[in-house]
Amino acid sequence: MFAFKYKREGAYTEERKERTEHLPIEEAPVPDLLIFPLAMHIGKPAEAIVEVGDKVKMGQLIGKKDGFISANIHSSVSGKVTDIKEAATMHGIGTCIFIENDHKDTPAAPLFQGEAPTDKQARIKLIEDAGIVGMGGATFPTNVKLSPPPGKTIDTLIINGAECEAYSTSDHRVMIEYADELVKGIQILLDLYPIKYTYVAIESNVHDSIEALEAAIGDDSRIKIKELETIYPQGAEKRLIKNLVDREVPSGGLPADVHALVSNVSTIRQVYQTIAYGTPLMSRVTTLTGEPVKNPKNLLVRIGTPIQTLIDACDGFQSKPGKMLHGGPMMGKPINSGQIPITKGSTIITFLPKEEVVADERTPCIKCAECLNVCPVSLQPILISNAYEQGDIDEAERLGAMDCIDCGNCSFICPSNIPLLENIRKAKGEIKARKENK
Amino acid sequence: MKLNTAELSTTASPHLFSRRKSDWIMQQVIIALVFPTIAATYFFGFRVLLMVLVGVVSSVFFEYAYQKYRNIPSTISDYSAVVTGMLIGLSLPVTAPLWTIVIGTAFAILIIKQLPGGIGRNALNPAVAARVMLKVFFTPWITDWVTPGADAVSTATPLEYIGHFSKSVSAEVPNLMQLFFGFELGGNVGETSKFAIILGLIYLVVRGIINFKIPLLYVVTVAVVTGLYSSFDLTYMMTHVLSGTLIFAATYMATDYSSGPLTPDGKTLFAIGLGVLTALFRILFNFPGGVGFAILIMNALTPVIDRYLAPRIYGHKKRPKVLKTT
Ligand code: SF4
Ligand code: SF4
Numbered sequence: 001m002f003a004f005k006y007k008r009e010g011a012y013t014e015e016r017k018e019r020t021e022h023l024p025i026e027e028a029p030v031p032d033l034l035i036f037p038l039a040m041h042i043g044k045p046a047e048a049i050v051e052v053g054d055k056v057k058m059g060q061l062i063g064k065k066d067g068f069i070s071a072n073i074h075s076s077v078s079g080k081v082t083d084i085k086e087a088a089t090m091h092g093i094g095t096c097i098f099i100e101n102d103h104k105d106t107p108a109a110p111l112f113q114g115e116a117p118t119d120k121q122a123r124i125k126l127i128e129d130a131g132i133v134g135m136g137g138a139t140f141p142t143n144v145k146l147s148p149p150p151g152k153t154i155d156t157l158i159i160n161g162a163e164c165e166a167y168s169t170s171d172h173r174v175m176i177e178y179a180d181e182l183v184k185g186i187q188i189l190l191d192l193y194p195i196k197y198t199y200v201a202i203e204s205n206v207h208d209s210i211e212a213l214e215a216a217i218g219d220d221s222r223i224k225i226k227e228l229e230t231i232y233p234q235g236a237e238k239r240l241i242k243n244l245v246d247r248e249v250p251s252g253g254l255p256a257d258v259h260a261l262v263s264n265v266s267t268i269r270q271v272y273q274t275i276a277y278g279t280p281l282m283s284r285v286t287t288l289t290g291e292p293v294k295n296p297k298n299l300l301v302r303i304g305t306p307i308q309t310l311i312d313a314c315d316g317f318q319s320k321p322g323k324m325l326h327g328g329p330m331m332g333k334p335i336n337s338g339q340i341p342i343t344k345g346s347t348i349i350t351f352l353p354k355e356e357v358v359a360d361e362r363t364p365c366i367k368c369a370e371c372l373n374v375c376p377v378s379l380q381p382i383l384i385s386n387a388y389e390q391g392d393i394d395e396a397e398r399l400g401a402m403d404c405i406d407c408g409n410c411s412f413i414c415p416s417n418i419p420l421l422e423n424i425r426k427a428k429g430e431i432k433a434r435k436e437n438k
Numbered sequence: 439m440k441l442n443t444a445e446l447s448t449t450a451s452p453h454l455f456s457r458r459k460s461d462w463i464m465q466q467v468i469i470a471l472v473f474p475t476i477a478a479t480y481f482f483g484f485r486v487l488l489m490v491l492v493g494v495v496s497s498v499f500f501e502y503a504y505q506k507y508r509n510i511p512s513t514i515s516d517y518s519a520v521v522t523g524m525l526i527g528l529s530l531p532v533t534a535p536l537w538t539i540v541i542g543t544a545f546a547i548l549i550i551k552q553l554p555g556g557i558g559r560n561a562l563n564p565a566v567a568a569r570v571m572l573k574v575f576f577t578p579w580i581t582d583w584v585t586p587g588a589d590a591v592s593t594a595t596p597l598e599y600i601g602h603f604s605k606s607v608s609a610e611v612p613n614l615m616q617l618f619f620g621f622e623l624g625g626n627v628g629e630t631s632k633f634a635i636i637l638g639l640i641y642l643v644v645r646g647i648i649n650f651k652i653p654l655l656y657v658v659t660v661a662v663v664t665g666l667y668s669s670f671d672l673t674y675m676m677t678h679v680l681s682g683t684l685i686f687a688a689t690y691m692a693t694d695y696s697s698g699p700l701t702p703d704g705k706t707l708f709a710i711g712l713g714v715l716t717a718l719f720r721i722l723f724n725f726p727g728g729v730g731f732a733i734l735i736m737n738a739l740t741p742v743i744d745r746y747l748a749p750r751i752y753g754h755k756k757r758p759k760v761l762k763t764t
Binding site: 011014166238242248249250251253308317318319320321322323324325327329330331333334336337338354356357359363364365366367368372373376377378379380382386387392395398399400403406408409411412414415416421422425 | 442443446556559702705750761
């Protein structure tokens with residue numbers, strides 16, 4: 001409770017995990033029509049390589065990666081391509097491939113025949129072919145992460161199981177129910193890289209996953225479980241690296257700059273599935289929850305399933321939802337269509353009750369310094385916000401606006417309801433725009 | 439129930455907010471001030487309540503009237519004017535005429551707080567500024583040092599007993615127990631019982647309202663400096679720590695948000711600076727109110743402190759170069 005070090009670099013946000021944390025993963029119903037956005041990862045959208053009318057098999061490549069930072073997309077069902085058109089996705093309107101499900105699940109050939117390749121480059125290629133991206137939400141292509149630029153060696157592997165957002169339980173369930181596959185996935189990476197430190201980072205509020213992992217790790221002394229304080233944003237990549245190995249990713253840099261590789265638990269499990277069986281990324285565990293949801297669940301969902309299918313699987317609502325979020329309440333994106341499909345980065349769909357969606361009136365800043373205390377990267381949010389409101393973009397930049405990781409803590413904590421993150425985002429937008437114009 | 443997408447809000451993240459609002463924070467400070475108020479009433483009688491009431495009513499009135507006159511949104515509902523009023527009521531001796539309280543609150547609210555732009559904008563702590571102003575200009579009315587009791591008599595303050603440049607404590611000084619609990623002690627009503635103030639301090643720390651570092655470092659620094667001066671004469675040090683308004687000001691005034699630094703390192707330097715200045719004023723000059731001057735000086739230095747002690751941002755080697763601190 002009492003800490004002399006008053007700067008917490010995080011906030012004790014509410015957890016609200018109790019409705020789903022003990023529910024086993026269930027297979028979600030597979031709908032008649034699935035929607036595959038070509039942009040379901042960071043970077044360039046994939047290129048459609050099927051045409052309307054084509055028959056596709058389950059696991060067949062339908063979108064081909066386009067460029068270095070891009071990723072393959074595979075059909076998660078067998079059936080027929082009925083449309084390729086613009087539609088609502090998690091990231092705004094974008095081109096999507098619509099596939100009518102024949103409910104036969106006729107499989108396509110796996111990514112390799114016979115034995116899996118053992119060579120490092122071939123394995124990374126396999127991960128690339130499988131369309132694996134960061135499944136914790138960042139959706140950065142995993143093969144790119146695994147191929148750091150020459151000179152940047154990796155000695156630390158951090159498996160991110162610190163699910164710090166409120167309501168989120170999908171990674172927690174993955175760690176419990178797929179502990180063996182997760183550990184095997186870690187071992188695959190350990191065989192590829194000369195890694196000195198391997199940590200599975202878990203928040204201290206989830207003891208059952210620690211037990212499951214300990215059992216799966218057995219006597220492999222290379223893998224260590226690290227229990228971390230339950231504080232938001234504990235799972236932020238930069239904070240994890242700092243808290244586990246006391247290194248700071250340089251401003252504007254990548255974890256590889258400090259020899260670290262951080263990967264989400266679901267991603268590692270997918271790596272195992274791909275290397276062991278040659279299956280591409282076709283499904284993931286997504287939690288659908290929030291007070292308004294009647295029977296919230298942890299669901300094993302085929303990529304491309306519209307949210308409405310999951311809402312039906314959870315028996316609809318028991319009270320009026322006021323917000324639907326792709327992600328949790330701190331960083332989630334608000335969405336407003338049930339036709340938006342689950343994609344590779346969909347960890348959780350959160351529904352907030354109507355009563356909680358209120359905009360409290362802004363009052364003057366009382367200089368309580370709480371926004372500084374909770375900022376995980378030690379910014380002074382109120383000063384950046386003030387600089388932006390005064391039109392002083394140079395000052396906002398000097399104050400480190402570009403280092404903000406969008407965690408939302410400052411706006412969350414501010415007792416005067418000042419839209420700090422909103423202003424910081426706008427400042428970032430202007431700084432970027434100015435750089436591009438130069 | 440079906441999903442009605444037309445009813446969904448799409449404002450950007452974050453989507454949850456802490457329930458601690460500014461008015462709630464100020465209410466906590468008011469609760470913490472109830473402890474010394476009760477103690478003062480016990481020692482000095484019901485006139486203390488009248489003083490506090492006059493302070494609160496006049497503070498709120500001046501804030502309301504100013505904002506009405508300037509035609510700007512009223513901020514009396516944030517309770518910060520109530521806090522200022524209570525502090526001023528508690529920082530005067532029980533003999534202070536009520537009109538001095540009204541003058542103090544007018545000065546605090548109108549000149550110190552509202553003129554620079556209201557809550558969060560004032561560079562100086564309104565209550566401290568008012569108290570120093572009253573000390574300087576209204577001395578005959580407010581510095582009679584009264585020991586409680588039926589036949590109240592004016593006495594010298596404990597610090598006057600110590601005297602400047604003296605390195606030890608004469609026998610006439612009230613003993614440490616008296617100083618701590620406030621028995622048979624003169625002084626400004628709120629600061630009499632250190633025990634009651636410490637209860638208020640604990641409340642504020644447990645509620646997470648104030649940064650414990652500030653009162654702690656402030657008081658420890660005073661102890662260390664007076665210790666260095668007296669070759670660590672424990673009675674001398676503790677008499678300084680427990681005398682006068684130090685503990686009261688360290689708890690309720692040095693921790694004021696508006697007039698103190700924003701940055702964590704700034705808070706550390708601020709508190710140490712307060713301790714050094716307070717101890718020096720007490721040792722070097724023979725005037726009461728060293729604490730008040732120390733706070734005002736450190737308040738004035740706050741923008742510079744914040745500017746040079748801006749926190750080092752994650753992933754950077756040096757502290758950012760900041761030009762503005764508000
Ligand atoms: S949103 Fe940005 S500025 Fe605000 S607390 Fe998080 S990192 Fe700091
Ligand atoms: S949290 Fe809000 S009120 Fe407190 S210093 Fe930051 S902006 Fe000001």
